[in-house]
Amino acid sequence: MDNPENVLIIGSGVAGMEASLMLSKAGKKVYLVENLPIIGGKIIKNEESFPNMDCSTCLVAPIQQEILQDANIEVLTLSTVEKVTGKQGDFKVTVRKKARYVNLEACLGCGMCYPVCPVVLKNEWEENLMDKKAVYVPCSGSLPNVPVVDASECLFLNGKDKSCNKCVEACMFGAMDFSQKDEELKLDVTGIIVATGFELFNVQELENLGYGKYPGVYTAFEFERLFASNGPTEGKLFLRDSEKTPDSVAIVHCVGRDEVGYCSNICCMSSSKHARFIKHNLHDAKIYNIYSDICLTDKSYQKFYDETKSHDSEFIFQSDRKKMNISKKDGKLEVSYFNGKETKESILVEMVILANALRPSDTIEELSKTLEIKRDSFGFIEIEPSKIGSVETSRPGIFVAGCAEGPKDIQGSVIQSEAAVAEILSMLDR
Amino acid sequence: MSEKIGIYVCECGPNIASKVDIEKIMDEISKLEDFKDKELVIKNHKLLCSNEGKEFLEKEINENKLTHLVCAACSPRDHDTTFINVCKKTQLNPYLYRIVNIREHCAWIIPDKEEATRKAIQYIHAGMNRVLYQDSLFEKELDSNPDVLVIGGGIAGMEAALNLAGEKRKVFLIEKEENLSGKAVFLPEQKISDVQKNKNIKVFTKTVLDKLIGFMGNFEVVLKSTENPDETTELLAGAVVVATGYEFFDSKKLPEFEFEDKDDVINSLEAERMFSENKKITLKNGKEPKTVTLVHCVGRKEVGFCSKICCDYMLKISNYLKEQSSSIKITHLIKYLNLPYKNSQNFYNKIKEKGVEFIRYSDLSVNGTKVEYTDINDKKGKLESDLVILAPAMIASKGSQELAELLNIDLHETGYFQEVHQKINPVSSTTDGIFIIGSARGPANIIDAMQQAKAATGKIFTQLIPGEKIIPEVMVSEILEAYCTGCQTCLQVCGYDAIYFDDERGISVVNEAVCRGCGNCVGSCPSGSIRTKHFTNPQLYQEVKEAIR
Ligand SMILES: Cc1cc2nc3c(=O)[nH]c(=O)nc-3n(C[C@H](O)[C@H](O)[C@H](O)COP(=O)(O)OP(=O)(O)OC[C@H]3O[C@@H](n4cnc5c(N)ncnc54)[C@H](O)[C@@H]3O)c2cc1C
Ligand SMILES: Cc1cc2nc3c(=O)[nH]c(=O)nc-3n(C[C@H](O)[C@H](O)[C@H](O)COP(=O)(O)OP(=O)(O)OC[C@H]3O[C@@H](n4cnc5c(N)ncnc54)[C@H](O)[C@@H]3O)c2cc1C
Ligand code: SF4
Ligand code: SF4
Ligand code: SF4
Ligand code: SF4
Ligand code: SF4
Numbered sequence: 001m002d003n004p005e006n007v008l009i010i011g012s013g014v015a016g017m018e019a020s021l022m023l024s025k026a027g028k029k030v031y032l033v034e035n036l037p038i039i040g041g042k043i044i045k046n047e048e049s050f051p052n053m054d055c056s057t058c059l060v061a062p063i064q065q066e067i068l069q070d071a072n073i074e075v076l077t078l079s080t081v082e083k084v085t086g087k088q089g090d091f092k093v094t095v096r097k098k099a100r101y102v103n104l105e106a107c108l109g110c111g112m113c114y115p116v117c118p119v120v121l122k123n124e125w126e127e128n129l130m131d132k133k134a135v136y137v138p139c140s141g142s143l144p145n146v147p148v149v150d151a152s153e154c155l156f157l158n159g160k161d162k163s164c165n166k167c168v169e170a171c172m173f174g175a176m177d178f179s180q181k182d183e184e185l186k187l188d189v190t191g192i193i194v195a196t197g198f199e200l201f202n203v204q205e206l207e208n209l210g211y212g213k214y215p216g217v218y219t220a221f222e223f224e225r226l227f228a229s230n231g232p233t234e235g236k237l238f239l240r241d242s243e244k245t246p247d248s249v250a251i252v253h254c255v256g257r258d259e260v261g262y263c264s265n266i267c268c269m270s271s272s273k274h275a276r277f278i279k280h281n282l283h284d285a286k287i288y289n290i291y292s293d294i295c296l297t298d299k300s301y302q303k304f305y306d307e308t309k310s311h312d313s314e315f316i317f318q319s320d321r322k323k324m325n326i327s328k329k330d331g332k333l334e335v336s337y338f339n340g341k342e343t344k345e346s347i348l349v350e351m352v353i354l355a356n357a358l359r360p361s362d363t364i365e366e367l368s369k370t371l372e373i374k375r376d377s378f379g380f381i382e383i384e385p386s387k388i389g390s391v392e393t394s395r396p397g398i399f400v401a402g403c404a405e406g407p408k409d410i411q412g413s414v415i416q417s418e419a420a421v422a423e424i425l426s427m428l429d430r
Numbered sequence: 431m432s433e434k435i436g437i438y439v440c441e442c443g444p445n446i447a448s449k450v451d452i453e454k455i456m457d458e459i460s461k462l463e464d465f466k467d468k469e470l471v472i473k474n475h476k477l478l479c480s481n482e483g484k485e486f487l488e489k490e491i492n493e494n495k496l497t498h499l500v501c502a503a504c505s506p507r508d509h510d511t512t513f514i515n516v517c518k519k520t521q522l523n524p525y526l527y528r529i530v531n532i533r534e535h536c537a538w539i540i541p542d543k544e545e546a547t548r549k550a551i552q553y554i555h556a557g558m559n560r561v562l563y564q565d566s567l568f569e570k571e572l573d574s575n576p577d578v579l580v581i582g583g584g585i586a587g588m589e590a591a592l593n594l595a596g597e598k599r600k601v602f603l604i605e606k607e608e609n610l611s612g613k614a615v616f617l618p619e620q621k622i623s624d625v626q627k628n629k630n631i632k633v634f635t636k637t638v639l640d641k642l643i644g645f646m647g648n649f650e651v652v653l654k655s656t657e658n659p660d661e662t663t664e665l666l667a668g669a670v671v672v673a674t675g676y677e678f679f680d681s682k683k684l685p686e687f688e689f690e691d692k693d694d695v696i697n698s699l700e701a702e703r704m705f706s707e708n709k710k711i712t713l714k715n716g717k718e719p720k721t722v723t724l725v726h727c728v729g730r731k732e733v734g735f736c737s738k739i740c741c742d743y744m745l746k747i748s749n750y751l752k753e754q755s756s757s758i759k760i761t762h763l764i765k766y767l768n769l770p771y772k773n774s775q776n777f778y779n780k781i782k783e784k785g786v787e788f789i790r791y792s793d794l795s796v797n798g799t800k801v802e803y804t805d806i807n808d809k810k811g812k813l814e815s816d817l818v819i820l821a822p823a824m825i826a827s828k829g830s831q832e833l834a835e836l837l838n839i840d841l842h843e844t845g846y847f848q849e850v851h852q853k854i855n856p857v858s859s860t861t862d863g864i865f866i867i868g869s870a871r872g873p874a875n876i877i878d879a880m881q882q883a884k885a886a887t888g889k890i891f892t893q894l895i896p897g898e899k900i901i902p903e904v905m906v907s908e909i910l911e912a913y914c915t916g917c918q919t920c921l922q923v924c925g926y927d928a929i930y931f932d933d934e935r936g937i938s939v940v941n942e943a944v945c946r947g948c949g950n951c952v953g954s955c956p957s958g959s960i961r962t963k964h965f966t967n968p969q970l971y972q973e974v975k976e977a978i979r
Contacts (some may be wrong), residue, residue, distance in 0.1 A: 004651045014854070024863040059854055067513065105481070108443055147652035172444050262772045294736075294766040300852065302735040317790075317806060324651060340806045342792065378772060386617045388615065389589060389880025406772040411856035412850075418857065419884035422593055425891045 007424060008189040009095055010081055010367070014410050015402025015417040016195035019065050022421045024072035028428075031187055032067065033095055035363065036125075037148040038138055040064050042147020042403075043410060045125075045221060047235065049229040050273040050409075052305035057141060057230075059410075064143040064378060076185070077084055080149065080363070082372055084192070088338030088397025089425065092401035093187040099180035100151035101157070102135070107175035109137075115165040117152050120326045127222045127238055129240075135167045135176075140230045149176075164415065183408045191397050191424040194371065194381055195417060198403035201256035201357040209255065209354060210326040215240040216333050217352045218327060220270060227277050237281055239351060246285060246351035249278055250335045251313070254321055256357035261378060265407040267355040268295045272305050274353055275313035288347055290337055292321055316347075316380040318349040326352060358407035372396055380406045399423055434469040435558060436496040438487060440478040440503035442533055443647035446945055447476075448609060449537035451547040452939065455502070458551050465558065471496065479509045484516050491520040498561045499527040502554045503852050505534045523566035524962055525904075530557035553977060560973035567963055572943060573897035574647030574666040576891060577601065582641060582832070584612020586868025587673035588625050589883035594671075598896035603638045605726060606656055612675055614876050615702045629699050634663070638829075639836055642670070645944045646863025646893070647900045667864045670895045671886050673879075674833065676869035677824040679729035687820075688729070688796035693798045694719070695818045705750045711817070722751055722758060727765040729823040738873040740821035741768045745781050747819060752784045761813055762787045763794060763803055771875075780863060796820075824873050838927050841866055846872045855887045861926075865889060901938035905964040906945040907952060909938050913959030920951035920960060 005028045009016045012034040012273055020030045023134040043049065046056045046105035067073050076097055083094040096397040102113075108312040117133035125138035132138075134154040137147050154342070156178060168176040211217045216239060218226070230234040237245050251271045259261060268291065275287045289308075294304050308316050318324060318337040325336045329348060336346035360379040368375050376382040384392050391399050399420040402413035437538060439455055441447035456472050470493050477483050478501060488769045491499060499522060501513050509871050512760045517524035540546035573756075580587045583605030602626065603610075609623050610633065625631055640654040640662055651664040655661040678697060689695040691729045694713045696704075699828040704711050714718055724744050730736060751758050767788070769775055783789070789811070794803035801813045827843040832840045839859040840848040847866040850858045859866045863887035870880035894900075909920070909929075914937040921929050922936060928945035929938050939950075952960045960966065 018854070022888060022892045026895065052852065054853065063854070065507075108445065108477075110443065112446065113840060174763070179464075257775075262775045263769045265772075266771045293768065295768050295770050296736040297768075297770045299735050299842060299846050302730075303843075306734075349606070376772070380772065389877055391881065391884070410853045415856055415882055415885045416872055418886075418888040419881045422884045422891055423889035424890065426593065426596075 005033065005428060006187065006189040008033065008187060008192045008194065009195060011041065011195035011197055011402070011404065012061065012067075012075070013040035013195060013197045013402055014043055015197070015404070016041070017060070017422055018414050019069055019193050019195065019401060019417040019421050020067055020073050021070065022418065023424070025312050026421075028072065029211070030073045031076060031095070031189065032073055033076045033081060034046075035080050037077050037080065037100065038105065038139070038142040038144065039067065039075060039077065040143065044139075044141075045224045045228070047224070047231075048273065048277070050299070051300050053273070061141070068144055075144075077144070079185075081367065081370055082184075086316065089190050089256055091189050091192060091397065093189055093192075095185040095186055095187060096181045099151070099182050101151070101154075101176065101178055101180050101389045102147050103175045103177045104146050106142060106173050106334065108173055109148040110172070110363060111137075112170045112172065113147060115329070116164065116170045118167040119155060120162065121150065126232055127219070127225050129222060129225055134414065139228075145378065149423050165352055166273070168414045179381070186248075186268060190428060191399065193373065193417070193420045193424070194367070194373070194398065194400045194404050195402045196361045196367060196404045198358040198407060199361050201260055201359050203354050205259065206256065207251070210333070210352075211354060212325065214328060214333055214352075216246070216350055217354065220267065220274075220353065220355050223274055223353045227274070237278065245282055247282075247351065248286040248332075248347075248349040248351070249287075249351040250290060250333070250349045251275055251286045251353045251355065252335070252346060253289065253355050254293070254357070255354040256359075257292075258321055260357045260359055262357075262407070263293070263295050263331070265297060265359040265412075266358070266409050267296060267411070268293075271353070271355045272308040272313075275308050279312035286349075288335075288349070289313045290318050290324075290335065291313045291315060292318050298411070321399065358363070358403060361404070364404065371398055372397065380404065389417050390423065390424060409413040432469065433497050433672045434471065434473045434494060434560065435500065435561065436490060437500045437502065437558065438490070439472070439475075439476060439532075439554075440501065441476050441536075442504060443477060446503075446533050446537045447802035449540075449543060450532065450548055450550050451543060454547050455551055455554065459554055461559075462555060462558075463976070474674065478503055478738070479512050484512065487516050491517070491522050496522055497526065498564075500530060500554060500557045500561055501527070502530045502550065502557070503533045505531050517750075520933045525566075525567040526561065526564055528557045528561040528564070530554050533536055542705060552972060552979065556973045556976035558978050560969050562656055562963065563969045563972050567904045568943075569901050570903055572647060572899070574894055574900045575649075576665050576894050576896040577665075578665045578669045579604070579651055579665070579667040580671045582612070582673035582868070582870065583607070583610035583633070584673060584675045584868060584879070585614045585621065585636070585772060586675070586870070586874075586879040586883050587612070587615060587671070588621050589880045590629045590671045590673060590886055592621075592624055592628065593887040594890060595628050597630070599630065601631045602651075602667065603631055603840065604634045604639065604653055605640050607635065608635055608636070613699065613706040615699070615706045616876075618876070626632070633927050637663075639833065642836055645941070647861065648943070661817070668889050669865065670837065671831070671865045671867060671883075671890075672822060672837065672839075672859065672870055673868045674827050674830065676824040677827045679733055680824050681728050681820050681822050684732070688795075688797050691817075692800075694816060695796065695799060695820065697820045698740065698747060698819055699924055701747050701819050702743070705747075710754055710787070711751060713816060718755060719751075720758060722760050722817045722819065723799075723815045724748060724760065724762045724819045724821070725796065725801065726763060728820045732855060733823040733825055733844065735823075735872075736768055737821075737824040738770065739875045740824070742774050744819075744821050745774070745777055746873060748786050749777075752781070752786070756784070756820050759815075760978055761815070762786065762811075763790045763791045763801065764788055767792065776921070785816075788866065789936060793929065802928060824869060826870065830857075833932045836888040837861065837864055839866070842872075846870065857882050858889060862891070869922070902943045903945065903947050905947040905962065906942045907910070907947060907948070907949070907960050908942075909939050909940055910956075910959045910961070911935070911937055913957050914938055915957050917956060919954050919956060923954045924948045925950065
């Protein structure tokens with residue numbers, strides 16, 4: 001082994017970032033693998049974080065910056081883990097790193113390259129609420145603040161127009177680099193932390209909720225982006241494809257809970273956060289939170305919920321989640337549900353936010369096979385059941401932290417990541 | 431040695447170069463009246479922060495033997511540390527360098543090039559003024575003690591001790607009761623004996639903390655026996671882990687809860703212990719109950735928070751009862767069902783299939799084993815059962831307030847210990863080197879408590895490495911002995927308790943290892959006897975007088 005003290009961290013959300021910085025402080029070399037072009041994970045989609053309504057960027061941007069400047073941390077964006085052999089203390093890892101086609105060292109992030117690109121695409125990172133170009137950054141404030149070229153869409157790279165080099169011409173720093181190739185990296189590491197986070201339940205599975213059919217129905221992440229000052233509407237609450245603000249909003253809790261089979265732990269709080277945000281911006285809007293249970297996982301959360309309930313939103317209990325229906329009526333959305341007496345009631349609103357369940361990330365199935373680690377019945381990475389209180393997976397030397405293990409809030413994710421660091425450091429000490 | 435100031439103007443590609451007149455800046459700076467007798471080296475560079483730029487800067491500092499450095503570039507948020515790191519490679523003390531932001535403050539916000547240029551010159555001039563008044567500062571290294579004091583011998587404290595203890599790190603585990611174990615009924619096997627067998631853990635039972643002074647890496651600890659307060663032990667530790675657990679809210683305090691000890695009204699922990707000892711939950715007369723009411727959220731409104739774990743364990747108790755006899759009629763009176771753990775929902779579905787009933791109440795009263803309630807539809811109901819099991823709210827354990835004062839850490843408004851940052855630093859207290867875990871930090875189950883113990887271990891492993899020195903902040907405050915009148919105003923404003931009063935000399939003194947250089951004390955001192963290094967009055971005056979001219 002060249003360096004017996006390397007650690008691989010997969011996923012750069014709050015969990016992966018905390019572990020990276022801690023291990024670096026302990027003098028270890030860290031490879032931080034992230035499949036997106038940017039680091040930070042899901043939390044950077046959020047303008048503010050419950051319960052203190054901290055500005056999320058202010059929470060994580062200093063952490064992201066510190067990671068990018070830390071000489072012990074090698075950040076591998078656009079990368080995935082392809083193969084892992086060996087055992088605890090001596091893993092051989094193959095990482096596939098896709099070409100960015102922009103030189104990370106030379107690019108200043110000036111943003112001159114994207115306006116000139118002729119290719120217009122939907123920006124998935126922005127939940128398709130806005131467009132991007134073939135050369136793009138997912139959102140303003142992305143870190144690293146360096147664009148990436150979508151190789152399958154770029155006219156030069158896909159061969160549709162070999163003469164296009166508009167971005168190359170626009171860049172005053174010679175940072176565009178179409179000679180870059182995908183790379184395969186071989187890493188020797190002693191331990192691995194899986195911190196690949198979560199995705200949201202696909203609400204299109206529930207036809208009764210009208211998502212996709214009625215433009216006024218939003219997912220939780222779509223709403224987070226509307227609410228974001230660096231998002232598609234710069235934080236203005238406009239209904240889809242218009243400049244009209246909603247006069248009434250229904251926020252539906254527990255969407256997909258029965259389908260996934262567990263409570264998602266954070267959505268009561270994020271839904272309360274959404275109610276607060278709407279009320280602060282649209283004082284006259286009528287807001288309803290339709291819940292079936294209230295899940296509060298931190299000592300400080302009840303107060304947040306109580307205050308939201310008394311100032312911002314009417315909380316309505318629904319007795320049977322399966323019986324909810326959303327349809328169009330009088331130009332508005334009619335949300336009907338069964339109340340505590342098990343009788344049908346309905347409300348009329350202009351906007352509906354569906355608090356969709358958290359589920360394992362898309363890549364986890366393949367990754368768990370590559371890593372040869374077990375998943376639980378829901379598809380999250382499983383902690384070895386015989387190791388109570390640990391965060392080690394079924395394969396010794398591989399640990400899990402954050403929402404890759406199950407839904408949780410920021411602090412819950414950070415705690416597991418700090419625990420993973422303790423276990424890795426004890427392992428190396430032995 | 432005469433001063434030789436290097437002034438380097440970064441073009442930041444076109445970012446700065448296209449918005450201000452670089453040549454003019456350099457020319458005017460070279461002609462400044464008040465720097466006529468100083469030697470100046472003035473140069474521009476396309477991109478100072480690039481590798482090539484950093485090498486250029488390093489060479490310039492060395493070859494010109496600069497005594498002071500001003501970089502006119504971007505925001506210090508972006509590249510202050512970049513240039514500090516360049517200085518560190520050279521003979522130049524990094525505190526004799528100053529960054530001036532001519533990008534965000536000039537180029538990017540002033541459309542008129544001439545005006546932007548003028549302001550850039552003024553700002554650079556201000557920076558030059560300041561840098562001449564800056565002093566070299568030197569990082570100090572302090573020895574640190576890697577050992578850890580763990581307070582509380584429940585599952586959280588024991589797990590922390592086991593993870594932390596090693597050849598190079600001793601752990602002192604103190605427990606106020608006679609035995610280790612805490613309140614968890616089903617402890618993971620062998621925890622207690624593992625702790626007792628570990629030669630790097632020293633256990634003190636019937637012991638509490640008496641006094642703690644110092645700072646991370648160097649705490650002086652005094653312990654005292656609960657039996658004989660005169661019996662004290664002194665020791666040194668580098669970090670402290672607080673794991674003092676929870677306590678039940680006293681249900682009898684609630685006016686609507688009327689019951690006596692002879693009634694078959696018990697709390698969840700009593701039920702749990704009974705089951706663990708006899709594999710049965712029975713009535714006071716030894717018989718098995720046929721009907722049981724489980725009341726959730728007892729005292730929740732009064733304490734102001736949800737205890738997070740009681741819904742989960744109440745389902746577990748329900749399951750014990752059903753296993754004991756499938757014909758037991760069980761009713762849960764719930765407010766909400768809080769099931770944050772991923773396996774709980776399936777468990778709940780299973781319990782429901784066994785015929786257990788759930789009623790959502792808005793109000794209720796307990797009179798012996800008679801429970802009257804109003805449900806969420808305002809319907810009134812009454813349950814008369816053989817046994818009532820209460821889930822009282824979990825509150826911070828007795829003595830948390832005193833302990834917080836001894837340790838100089840904050841309490842949350844719920845009475846639990848407070849994190850320094852709830853979101854991104856969740857097991858660290860408001861004082862460096864002191865950590866909060868388990869149900870002392872907030873409601874937690876065993877797994878939460880153990881993972882938090884590991885999290886604190888991770889923090890200690892990375893902050894307090896055996897044999898490594900700690901480097902305290904150098905931009906700290908100092909109190910000038912000659913001016914201090916001993917009024918002690920500064921002691922009140924320091925949020926870090928970094929100032930102490932020296933009785934002998936009658937003056938206040940800053941503990942440099944604890945001070946963070948926040949500057950609070952400077953403004954508070956009526957005699958103007960405090961200064962923060964690198965932010966002294968002359969430094970600020972020299973800079974500001976030019977910047978606002
Ligand atoms: C609508 C909504 C609002 C929320 N609001 C709050 C809030 O206000 N406060 C709060 O405390 N919590 C909030 N949360 C929860 C919070 O988002 C999570 O706790 C947090 O993001 C979890 O961090 P993580 O690091 O575990 O995962 P993530 O943030 O999901 O990060 C995982 C990272 O791993 C990457 N990745 C995935 N697969 C791979 C792979 N195979 N290879 C390489 N990289 C991979 C992903 O691209 C991502 O960058 C909210 C959640 C939702 C859904
Ligand atoms: C009815 C019930 C059932 C439960 N069932 C489960 C379950 O099935 N699964 C599960 O995971 N969790 C369960 N729990 C939760 C579990 O009991 C807690 O997670 C666990 O006890 C928390 O451990 P701790 O170490 O944080 O605190 P504690 O167990 O409270 O330990 C704290 C220790 O610190 C000592 N101490 C306090 N103050 C001081 C001081 N000043 N100086 C020195 N020592 C001090 C105390 O004497 C005690 O020994 C249940 C809880 C209850 C109430
Ligand atoms: S080469 Fe043309 S299509 Fe491709 S990214 Fe650049 S501007 Fe866009
Ligand atoms: S134009 Fe060049 S320097 Fe500017 S963002 Fe694009 S690639 Fe980076
Ligand atoms: S956290 Fe709340 S909204 Fe989310 S699944 Fe659980 S109970 Fe439903
Ligand atoms: S966990 Fe359940 S019983 Fe406990 S306070 Fe919360 S809602 Fe009530
Ligand atoms: S500068 Fe701040 S931390 Fe330092 S002694 Fe003064 S008030 Fe305390």
